[in-house]
Amino acid sequence: MNKFIRVNMTSLEVKADGIPEKYKGLGGRALTSAFVYDEVKPTCHALGKNNKLIFAPGLLSGTSAPNSGRISVGAKSPLTGTIKESNSGGSFSQKMARMGIKALVIEGMPTDDKYYVINIKMDSITIDEAPLEILNGIGNYKAIEVLNAKYGEKIGIALAGPAGEHRLPAANISFKDPEGNIRSAGRGGLGAVMGSKKVKAIVIDDTGSKPVPIADPDKFRAASKVFAQALMSHPVSGEGLAAYGTNVLVNIINEAGGFPSYNFTTGRIEHNDNISGETLNAVITERGGEGKVSHGCHPGCIIRCSQWYPNEKGKYITSGFEYETIWGLGADAGIENFDDIAYIDRAMDDVGVDSIEIAVAIATAMEGGLLPWGDGKAALNAVKEIAVPTHLGRLIGGGTSVVGKVCGLFRTPVVKDQGIPAYDPRAIKGIGLTYATSTMGADHTFGYCISGNILKIGADLDPLKKEGQIEYARAMQIGTAAVDTTGMCLFVYFGIADSPEGYQALIDMINAQYGLSLTSEDVDKLGENVLKTEIAFNKAAGFTNVHNCLPEFFEYEPLPPHNVVWDFTQEEIDKVQDF
Amino acid sequence: MKKKKKAIEIRGFLHLDKAFRKKYGAPPFYYNLESTITGLELAKILEVNPKEIEVIFVNGFVQSLDYQIHPGDRVAFLPPGCPGPYRVALGFYGKNQGSKSNFTLDE
Numbered sequence: 033m034n035k036f037i038r039v040n041m042t043s044l045e046v047k048a049d050g051i052p053e054k055y056k057g058l059g060g061r062a063l064t065s066a067f068v069y070d071e072v073k074p075t076c077h078a079l080g081k082n083n084k085l086i087f088a089p090g091l092l093s094g095t096s097a098p099n100s101g102r103i104s105v106g107a108k109s110p111l112t113g114t115i116k117e118s119n120s121g122g123s124f125s126q127k128m129a130r131m132g133i134k135a136l137v138i139e140g141m142p143t144d145d146k147y148y149v150i151n152i153k154m155d156s157i158t159i160d161e162a163p164l165e166i167l168n169g170i171g172n173y174k175a176i177e178v179l180n181a182k183y184g185e186k187i188g189i190a191l192a193g194p195a196g197e198h199r200l201p202a203a204n205i206s207f208k209d210p211e212g213n214i215r216s217a218g219r220g221g222l223g224a225v226m227g228s229k230k231v232k233a234i235v236i237d238d239t240g241s242k243p244v245p246i247a248d249p250d251k252f253r254a255a256s257k258v259f260a261q262a263l264m265s266h267p268v269s270g271e272g273l274a275a276y277g278t279n280v281l282v283n284i285i286n287e288a289g290g291f292p293s294y295n296f297t298t299g300r301i302e303h304n305d306n307i308s309g310e311t312l313n314a315v316i317t318e319r320g321g322e323g324k325v326s327h328g329c330h331p332g333c334i335i336r337c338s339q340w341y342p343n344e345k346g347k348y349i350t351s352g353f354e355y356e357t358i359w360g361l362g363a364d365a366g367i368e369n370f371d372d373i374a375y376i377d378r379a380m381d382d383v384g385v386d387s388i389e390i391a392v393a394i395a396t397a398m399e400g401g402l403l404p405w406g407d408g409k410a411a412l413n414a415v416k417e418i419a420v421p422t423h424l425g426r427l428i429g430g431g432t433s434v435v436g437k438v439c440g441l442f443r444t445p446v447v448k449d450q451g452i453p454a455y456d457p458r459a460i461k462g463i464g465l466t467y468a469t470s471t472m473g474a475d476h477t478f479g480y481c482i483s484g485n486i487l488k489i490g491a492d493l494d495p496l497k498k499e500g501q502i503e504y505a506r507a508m509q510i511g512t513a514a515v516d517t518t519g520m521c522l523f524v525y526f527g528i529a530d531s532p533e534g535y536q537a538l539i540d541m542i543n544a545q546y547g548l549s550l551t552s553e554d555v556d557k558l559g560e561n562v563l564k565t566e567i568a569f570n571k572a573a574g575f576t577n578v579h580n581c582l583p584e585f586f587e588y589e590p591l592p593p594h595n596v597v598w599d600f601t602q603e604e605i606d607k608v609q610d611f
Numbered sequence: 612m613k614k615k616k617k618a619i620e621i622r623g624f625l626h627l628d629k630a631f632r633k634k635y636g637a638p639p640f641y642y643n644l645e646s647t648i649t650g651l652e653l654a655k656i657l658e659v660n661p662k663e664i665e666v667i668f669v670n671g672f673v674q675s676l677d678y679q680i681h682p683g684d685r686v687a688f689l690p691p692g693c694p695g696p697y698r699v700a701l702g703f704y705g706k707n708q709g710s711k712s713n714f715t716l717d718e
Contacts, residue, residue, distance in 0.1 A: 267665075267712070272625060272692025281695065283624045287687045288701055289671040300671075305638060310628040337694075455697065462700040480696050490699035491708075495673075508696055526694065593671055 033089070033134040033244075037157065039150055041229045042081065042140030046157045051134045057546075059091035061117040061516035062562045063135060064106025068115050069565045074572035078110035078221070079199055079228040080141075087128070087136040087190070087234075090519015094129025094244040095252070097541050098260045099521040101126050101330030103190075103207065108573070109220040110228075111201040111389070111431055112448045112473040115569040116220035117516065121329030121338075121352075122207030124188040125519060127238040138229050147197070147232040151183065154240040162232040169194045169419040171382035172206045172214055175233065180212065183235045190234040193384015194419035196223030200429035201449075202389040203227060206381065213351050215329050218386040219450065220472060221431075247547035255540035262527035262534025263334060269526045273337035274326040276309030278355040281454070282362075283308045288495065289593045290459035292452070293363040295399040296445050299459050299591045307362035307370055312339070312353065315370060321346015335523050341374045350378040356476070359454035360391020365398055365411060372408025379415040385429060390415060392451030393432045400439025402427070443585045447474035448575070457582055458591040458598050460495045465505035465600065469580045469608045471566035479508035481515045481525040496596050498604070505608045514559030518542065560611055567609065577606050617682040618643050619653075625690045627663065639685075650676040654688065662711045665691040666703055675706040 036055070038047045055063055064086045076082035085107045092100040103125035109116035128136065131154060138150070147162040163182060166175040172193045179189055188208060195203035203223030204216040246252045264270045272280055282304055285291045289299040305311060316323040316339060323342035328334070329352060338352045353374065361373045380387045394414065398405045402424065403414060417425030427435055432451035436444025445452040450473025457464025466479035482489060489507050493500050515522060518538065528535040535552065543550055586598035618641040623631040631638065642656070650667045654660075654676065666673050668687040669680055680686055691712045693703070 267691030268694045268698075272690075273694055276625060276692070278694060280625060280692065281697070283622070283628070283687075284689065284693050284701075285697065287622070287624075287668045287671060288673070288697075290701075308628075310625065314629070455700075460697065460700050463696075476696075482696075482699070486699065487704055487708075490702075490704035492705055493699060493702050495701050504699060508699075523694065525696070526698075529699075 033129060033132050035133045036135050037133060038137045038139060039157070039159065040140045041138060041142050041148070041231065044142070044159050046159070048157065055134065059093070059517050060088055060102065060104040060119070060519050061106070061513065062558060063088040063517070064104045064117050065115060065562055065565050067135065067137070068106050068108065069569045072108050074108070074569055075574065076108060078108045078113065078225060083108050083225055083228070085138040085222065085225050085229065088134065089125040089129040091517055091542055092545065093125045093519035095246065095545060096332065097256050098263060098332055098334045099524050100519045101332055102519045102521055103128070103217070104516065105205055105217045105222050107222055107225045109222070109472065110199070110224045111221035112450050113573060114448055114472055114575060115566045116222060116472050118205070118217035118219050118222050119516065120205070120207045120217040121215040121333070121521070122188065122209045123330060124190055124207050124236060126331060127188045127236045127241070129244055130238050130241040131236070136234070138226070138231055141229045147230050149179070149232060150234045152234065152236045154238070166232060167197070171419065172384050173382055176208050176212055176214070179233055179235055184237060186237065186239070188236040191384065192223045192226040192232055193382070195383050195385045195429050196227035197232070198421050198426070198429065199224040199227045200385070200418065200421070200426065201434070202385045202393065202429050202431045204384055204386045206384050209329055210331055214381040215352060216381065216386070218388065219475060223384050246545050248544040252541055252544035255537045255544055258533055259527070259537035259541060260334060262531040262537065263524060266526045266530060269335045269523055273335050273523060276313050277337050277339050277353065279312050279353065279358050280309035281355045282358065283310065285455060288459065290456045290495065291359065291363055292445070292454065292456040294366055294405070295364060295395045295443060296456065297589070299456050300593050301363050303368045306368050307358050307373065309355070311370065312341070316341060319344060319346050322348040327351060333521065335521065337523060343371065349374045350381065353377055354387070356454045357387040357391055360388060360395065361411065364392060364395035366406035367408040367411060368406060369408050372412065376408065376412050376415055379412055383415060383418045385415070385418060388453050389431045389451045390428060392445060393428050393435045396432050396435045396441065396444060397428060397439065399443065400435060400441055402435070402439065443589070445583060447582060448579060450474045456591055458586055458596045459594055461498065461600070462493065462495070462501040462504045464582060464598055465501055465605060465608050466509060468582050468605050469505065469509070471563065471570055477512065477522055479505055479512055480522045481511035482507050482529050486529045496594060498600065502604065502607050506611060509563060509608070510556055510559040510611070512559070513562035514555045517558060517562065563609065577602065580605055617645065619680060619682065620685045622687040624687060625692050627659065627688050627690055644680070644682040647679045647681050650674065650678050650680060653680060653686065659688060663690050664688050665693070665710050665712045666706045673702045673706050675709055677709070
């Protein structure tokens with residue numbers, strides 16, 4: 033990859049330069065966070081002219097490495113005010129990498145009210161006026177159809193949906209997947225940043241591109257084979273996720289009593305069977321039609337945790353129907369009907385919002401009396417109203433923190449104004465430490481991977497006790513920051529956590545591609561540097577360790593069935609990032 | 612079905628959900644227990660191959676297959692396949708080391 037592209041939306045000019053020396057060894061989150069630290073004024077308004085939006089494929093994107101198709105997007109977040117990296121599947125990342133594009137930066141903002149499409153081809157980049165047919169509340173599904181017709185069926189697309197046009201804090205960036213459906217860089221409101229720069233869409237056509245150069249193809253092929261074997265022979269990545277998706281966690285987390293429900297007032301529900309991964313599999317299988325139990329979100333995905341969920345007539349409703357979305361609507365908001373949840377998921381993709389933030393905001397709105405508890409139809413209408421936007425649509429699209437404040441609630445489950453996802457920190461304490469210390473607000477994927485010996489970290493953990501949790505959270509955060517630089521899906525974690533050969537193969541692939549000789553210590557150091565860069569940006573933006581905390585209600589409201597509270601002190605929390 | 616005082620409440624997850632549903636109906640189902648029994652003994656009674664179980668849940672806590680189950684307990688059988696760092700956070704790695712299901716990578 034040899035191009036570093038800057039699109040200036042103030043002057044509507046494009047510059048394609050070589051890659052700055054300091055970014056040559058970086059990719060994915062390492063690159064987006066380093067760039068935001070270097071070039072974005074930490075105290076800027078996230079929706080103002082001084083914020084910058086950067087898209088970067090991972091170090092292994094565009095190669096034949098399994099599961100390497102994630103695209104990282106970075107900026108200052110309008111939801112949290114912190115640095116943000118959000119990543120997604122789809123084909124965008126692989127096309128960028130094959131075209132030799134290390135990064136695409138969007139900076140400045142137009143003074144007029146027009147929206148634009150950035151059109152990237154091998155030999156040109158233009159800034160076109162966006163067609164009217166995709167503006168003013170038109171949903172993402174329709175927008176993809178229009179852009180496919182205008183620019184070609186094989187293009188990759190990144191979109192600011194209606195929520196992005198309205199610059200709402202929960203707006204995501206939506207990416208077209210291989211079948212023309214939708215994947216999302218969901219968290220942190222980066223769709224609002226894209227909308228603020230009046231970029232409605234980026235289309236990318238890699239016709240004429242060449243394969244990504246590999247310094248040592250034989251070594252790369254050998255490492256890739258070992259890596260694929262580690263993934264496919266593991267029961268999680270080889271079997272569990274393909275059959276049940278991430279939603280396999282409904283029954284498990286519910287059984288563990290860490291399934292936050294009815295706005296975080298209990299850790300277990302009785303209607304889990306309505307919304308479980310096992311039921312998801314059974315419904316898709318029984319309905320047939322366009323339904324698919326297993327599906328990959330990008331070319332080269334061999335885990336295939338996605339699925340196509342059909343309606344009773346077998347017609348596609350939604351895909352990538354994730355555990356956290358189903359938890360948020362099904363348990364936190366108490367919506368018991370699976371089809372209702374699926375239609376809300378589709379509507380969230382269509383308006384372009386983070387399905388975790390909006391699900392938690394809906395549950396908070398139910399507690400605040402804005403919506404009836406468990407009412408799927410009312411929730412669906414509220415999500416659709418984001419596209420208009422009505423006052424209710426703006427409130428929900430504002431995210432959980434806004435809804436909690438407007439409703440006068442103390443029980444508002446956010447960290448740094450980002451909604452807490454599907455694992456209650458009182459009953460699964462290690463996750464709580466990651467929510468508290470994440471540089472991007474509450475985020476379960478901030479501490480997802482591990483590089484070292486998992487038995488040393490995890491053998492003695494008791495989810496309700498403090499012992500070992502600080503070391504666990506620290507190791508997970510460092511490992512995740514490193515994997516996020518590669519373009520790999522985080523679900524490769526299982527193959528690398530339980531197989532030393534799998535982890536070494538991941539490093540060997542990077543070495544073979546770039547002609548390097550990185551060790552596992554080097555990779556850990558990279559993860560640490562990513563975290564330190566993000567912490568430094570946040571400090572300059574005004575965040576201190578005092579912001580690394582959970583909402584107070586977790587300290588005094590015991591969570592049934594284990595009846596536990598959050599009891600880490602600030603001093604203990606601070607030790608997580610003491611490295 | 613209502614739970615009797617000495618009965619244990621049983622669930623199966625992943626593919627065991629379908630298998631138990633076929634034999635015993637919608638979850639949970641109940642089994643009368645007069646005295647304590649290990650998870651492994653219960654699995655044998657229910658004709659579940661130990662290779663199909665990574666850990667069990669007893670009253671909401673992850674346990675190994677040799678854990679003692681008492682009358683009145685709530686039990687769930689979990690085959691290999693639970694994703695996420697929750698495998699670590701919930702304590703799987705302290706409880707699955709003796710499991711026959713653990714793991715097939717080196718076989």
